[in-house]
Amino acid sequence: MATTLTPALTVTQPRQRIAAQNRRQELFGVFALIVLVFLILGPISSVFLWAFAERWRYPSLIPTTWGLSYWEETFNRADIRDALPLSIGLALTVTALSALICLPAAYAFARLRFRGRQFLLLSFLATNAFPRFGLYVSIAVVFFRLNLVGTIPGVILIQLVNTLLLMIWIPTSAFQGVDRALEEAALDVGASRWRVFLQITLPQVLPSLAAAVLLTLVSTFYEAQGALLIGLPNVRTLPIIMYQLINNAVVVQYGAIVSLVMWLPSLLLLIVAQRFLRGGAISAGFGV
Amino acid sequence: MAATSTLPPAQPPRRRNYGSLLGYLMVAPPLLIMIFLIFYPAAQATVRTLFVENAQTGASAFSFARYSTFLNNKIAVSNLAFTLAITIATVFFLFIICFPLAIYLRFSTSRIASAVQVLALFPLFVPGIILAFALIRFMGNRGTVDTLLSLLGIKGFVTPYLRPSGIVIGLVWEGIPFTTLVLTAGLRQVDNALIESARDVGADSLTIFRKILLPLVKRPALIVFCLNFIGVFGSYTIPYLLGPAAPQMLGVYMQQTYGDYQDKPGAETLAVISFLFCAVIGLLYVRTVVRQRGER
DSSP: OGGGHHHHHHHHHHHHHHHHHHHHHHHHHHHHHHHHHHIIIIIHHHHHHHTTEEEETTTOOOOOOHHHOOHHHHHHHHHHHHHHHHHHHHHHHHHHHHHHHHHHHHHHHHHHTTTTTTHHHHHHHHHHHHHHHHHHHHHHHHHHHHOOTTTTTHHHHHHHEEEEEEEHHHHEEEEEESSSHHHHHHHHHTTHHHHHHIIHHHHHHHHHHHHHHHHHHHHHHOHHHHHHHHHHTOOOOOOHHHHHHHHHHSSSHHHHHHHHHHHHHHHHHHHHHHHHHTTTTHHHHTOO | GGGGGGGOOOOGGGGGOOOOOHHHHHHHHHHHIIIIIIEEEEEEEEHHHHHOOOOOTEEEEEEEEEHHHHOHHHHHHHHHHHHHHHHHHHHHHHHHHHHHHHHHHHOOHHHHHHHHHHHHHHHGGGGGHHHHHHHHHHHSSSSHHHHHHHHTOOOOOOTTTTTTHHHHHHHHHHHHHHHHHHHHHHHSSOOOHHHHHHHTTTOOHHIIIIIHHHHHHHHHHHHHHHHHHHHHTTTTTTHHHHSSSSSHHHHHHIIIIIIIOOOHHHHHHHHHHHHHHHHHHHHHHHHHHHHHHHHH
C-alpha cells in the first residue's frame, strides 16, 4: 500500500500508516496464537488427559471416567521401576563427566593462548555436522568389537557425544565475556589467583555454566536413540521403555503416565530457563 | 583463516610460557573423546565400505561391491529417495512457518507477541519420544482431531499417523523453536533506526524485507537450513514411531538392518551413504558458522 506514496506524503501521515501496519501485524499475531495454541498445546493436553483417565470412549472429547488407578499399576511394572533410577543415574553421570571434561577445556579456549585454538574450538562443530543416526550406527559397529554393546559404559560414552558442543561452547563464550578489568584490579590489591577465580570470575560465569549443565542433564535424560542402539538388550532407560509402550499400546495410560513423569525435569527446566535463556545461551549451544 | 582475527588481545606475558602447554592439556580430553567417538567410527565405517573382505582368502581389496549391492536393492534406494523427500518437505515447511513468525516476533512488542514466542519455543522442552506419543493421541484415529471433527459433523478424517505426512508434522513440530529462535535472533541484528529511515524515504514493507532484512538474515537462515537438513536426515524416533512401515527413512532402515537383520556391514553402508548426502551440507554449516564468528 505504501508503494504509491511519495516520500513527502509519507512524512505527513506516518501515524496512520504505522497504526494500519500494527493492526495488520497484530491480526497475524492473533492468528498465529490461535493456531499455535491448538497445534502445540493440543497434543500435550491429550497426554495430561490420558494420564488421569480411567476410561475414555470415542467420541468423547474428554475422558469418560477420571481416576488414578493406572498410576499404581504403572509403577508396579518392574521394567518401569528399574528404568527410572537407571535413567536418572545415567543422566547425572554423563552430565558430571561431561562437565569434568569440558569445563576446563572451555576455560582454556577462552583464556589461554595456544596455536590452533580457534580451529580446535570450531572442530567441535563436527558433532553437529554428521547425521545423528548414521553416526550412532558407525559407533555401534566399533563398540560391538570392543564389547561395549549392552553395557552401561557404552551408553555413557555414546550419550557423551551429544553433550560436547553445548558443554564447551556455552561456557567458552561465558568465560570470554568475563570483565578482565575487575580481575586485574583484584590482583593489583593483592588477591591470589585462586581467590580471584572463585570470587570474581566464577560468579560472572555461573549462570551460563548452570544453563549448560541443566541443558545437558535434561537432554541426556531424554536421549533415546544412542541408548537404543548401544544399550539393548541389557540397559533399558525410560525413553527405551517408552518405545515399547507406544508400539504395544494396549493400555494407553501407561504411556501417558510415563510421559508425564518423564516430562517433569523438562518442565522444571522450562521454569528455570526463562532466566538464562534470554542471553542467547541456547544459540551458542547449537553452534550458531 | 579469517576467524583468527577475532582472538582477544594478548594475555599478560607472565602466563604465556606455560599457558600453551596447559592449554593443550586442558582441551585434550574432549578432543580425544570426539576423535574416538566421531572421527574414528566415521572414518572406519567409510574405509570398511570401500575395502571388502574376501570370504575365502580373508584378504581385503578395494571395491565398490557394497555400494552396488545398495544400488541394486530396490527397497534401499526407495528408502533413500523417501528420506530425501521427507527432509526437503520438512525443511521447506519449517521456513514457510517460521519466517513469518520470526518477522512478527522481531517487530511486535505486544502481549500477543510474547505469548506467541512462549508457544513457539515450547517444543524445545518436549522430548521427541513424548512428542510422538502426544501426536499419536492427537492426530491418530479416534484422537483429538478425529473427535473434534466428528463432533462438528465432518466425516472422512484421514489420519496422518503412520503416513509420510505424520513424519513431516512431527519433525516440523520439533524444529519450530530452533528455527524461529535463530531467525528472530538474526532479524534482531537489524537496527530499528535503519528500518525507520528506510520507511521515511518511502520504502514499502516488501522492499525493506528484500533489501535490508533478507541480506542480514541470510547467514542465520543458512545455518538453520543446514542443521535442519542434517537433523531430519539423521532422525530416528519420529519417523520410527509416526511413519509408515514402508517406505522407511534411512534412520529406521539402518536400525532395522543393524538390529533386526543383524547385518552390520549393510547398516554401515547405509550410515556412510547418509554421511555422503550430508557432507556438503555439513561443510556448508561449518563454513557459515566460521564466517559468522569471524565477522563478529
